[in-house]
Amino acid sequence: MPELPEVETIVRQLRRRIKGKTIASMRVHWRRSIEGRPGEFRRRMLGMTVATVCRRGKYIGIAGADGTFFTIHLRMTGKLVGEPVAADRGHLRVSFAFNDGTMLHFVDARKFGRLRLWPCRGAACPGLGPEPLRDAVVLSALRGLRTRRPIKSVLLDQTILAGIGNIYADEALFATGIHPLTPAMALNAGQQQRLAEAVPRILKAAIGRRGTTLRNYRSIDDRSGENQEHLFVYGRAGAPCLECGTPIEKLRIAGRSSHVCPQCQKMPLAGGRRAHTPCASGLRPR
DNA sequence: AACAGCACCTGTAGGC
DNA sequence: TGCCTACAGGTGCTGT
Numbered sequence: 001m002p003e004l005p006e007v008e009t010i011v012r013q014l015r016r017r018i019k020g021k022t023i024a025s026m027r028v029h030w031r032r033s034i035e036g037r038p039g040e041f042r043r044r045m046l047g048m049t050v051a052t053v054c055r056r057g058k059y060i061g062i063a064g065a066d067g068t069f070f071t072i073h074l075r076m077t078g079k080l081v082g083e084p085v086a087a088d089r090g091h092l093r094v095s096f097a098f099n100d101g102t103m104l105h106f107v108d109a110r111k112f113g114r115l116r117l118w119p120c121r122g123a124a125c126p127g128l129g130p131e132p133l134r135d136a137v138v139l140s141a142l143r144g145l146r147t148r149r150p151i152k153s154v155l156l157d158q159t160i161l162a163g164i165g166n167i168y169a170d171e172a173l174f175a176t177g178i179h180p181l182t183p184a185m186a187l188n189a190g191q192q193q194r195l196a197e198a199v200p201r202i203l204k205a206a207i208g209r210r211g212t213t214l215r216n217y218r219s220i221d222d223r224s225g226e227n228q229e230h231l232f233v234y235g236r237a238g239a240p241c242l243e244c245g246t247p248i249e250k251l252r253i254a255g256r257s258s259h260v261c262p263q264c265q266k267m268p269l270a271g272g273r274r275a276h277t278p279c280a281s282g283l284r285p286r
Numbered sequence: 287a288a289c290a291g292c293a294c295c296t297g298t299a300g301g302c
Numbered sequence: 303t304g305c306c307t308a309c310a311g312g313t314g315c316t317g318t
Contacts (some may be wrong), residue, residue, distance in 0.1 A: 001311060032294095058312075076295080091296095110295045112312070149289070158313080166311065214310095253310050255291065256311060 001213065002074045004132070005206035006225065007058050008081060014060065014104075015053040017082065033093040035116040038163050039225040044068050044117055045096070048183075055175030057162030061121065069121040072106065078113030079181050081105050107117040132161040139196035143200045153254040154181030164199065167212055167234045170259045172198045174233045179265040180251070180258045205230070224278065233259035 002010070026045050029245060036119045048064035054198045055061065060072040060080075072080070081088060084105050094106040104205060108114065118124040141161050145154060154160055156170040164172075171182050176194040178187070187195070211225030214235060228235075232242050237250035237259060246263040 003312095073312080075294095108295095109297065112295065114313090147288080152291090156312085195310075222315095254289090257309090 001076050001167070002078070002211070003058060003163060003165035003168055004055075004203055004229065005168070005209075007055050007060060007074070008207050009162070009210045009225065010074075011053055011055040011060055014080060017102075018050045018062075018098065018104060019053060020050060021102070022102060023096050024099045025097045027095045028093075029095065030093040030108075030111060033113060033115060034109065035114050041070070041115070041117050041214065045070070045246055056125050057131070057158055058165070059125055059128075061124060063121055067100060067120060068093070069124055070117045071118075071124055073113070073114050073116075073148060074108070075110070075112035077110045078108040081107055106247075118241065119190060127159050128162040129158060129160045130162065132164060133203060135196045137161075138199045139192060142184075142187065142192045142196055145187075148183040150181045150253055151178060151184045151187060151195075152258055154184045154256070161199075163203070166201055166256055166258075167214075167225060167231070168199070168206065170234045171232060172202050174259075174261060174265060175202060177266070178262055179267045180253055181261055209268035233261060235259070 002199065015258060023045050026042050026192045028042070031038055034041050045068075047067050050062060051065040051116065052063040053060070054063070056071075058073060058240065060074070061069065062071045062072070072078070074080075079088070082103060082105075084107060087222060088105070090111045091107055093108045093111065093113070096104045098104070106113065125142065127284040129141065132138050132141075136160065140189060145155065145160075150170055152173060155164050156166065158231040170180070172195060174200040176191065178191055182191075206225075209226040209230065211222035212227035214228055233248050235256075236248045238247055240246065241261040241264060244263045246261055249260050249262050251258045251260060266268055
């Protein structure tokens, strides 16, 4: 489940691996991995010399010297590999061969990932929010919120901030003591400030550790990340909170699992009394 | 308009 | 052992 730090790690390696190379041939093994017409995609790819490899949110962007621009979204199980290992062989979706004889394979067990061609770089990924790597950017986004949606759901909304997924949303909320069900517009100035500081700090630390490897994510050279050793709540349901020892709870918010320490992350006070955590209203701890 | 829920997919884990 | 079910979650679409 690659989020911003995992995609950034992949982009840095991909840049070293393919920049300056020309695509000599391309093979589509699973048609629906390509958005739009595979024939046109193929026509535009052939002969393209890779000028730039970049990241925008969770999208990988590849620009040709001729202005051709396409994106790769790995969704949940997508990977880019130079050499497919045995387990990858049944999951090859798209393969590129370069003029120097090297290959790049898009492997995706669950077939959710997509490659897409854009008219130009500027037209790609419309509607994506800003990159959450600077405190001021995140703070500005949080201050503009006028919704009662749970803050967890807002952090996952790519039109508000681009690149945060389930792992880092849970970790940032834990780090700031904010309960994921807190309505976004109910955050006070102090909470906004703390969250705006925590999100870039946590993402940058994860980039420094080459991302989080839980199930599927591996970098191009098949290395794992190391950030999973530094998670406080994600994937730790039932285990003791590393701050206070209270068992971590698992809730379901907007259809996704959320990990929360009920002691460290309190719901905001309402009417002078503590608002109850609505575990009984459609949310089920496991 | 805002939000919830589901489809897309398949590998894996756990129960029986 | 083998079958069945639940679960994983990013995005985009549909329904309320």
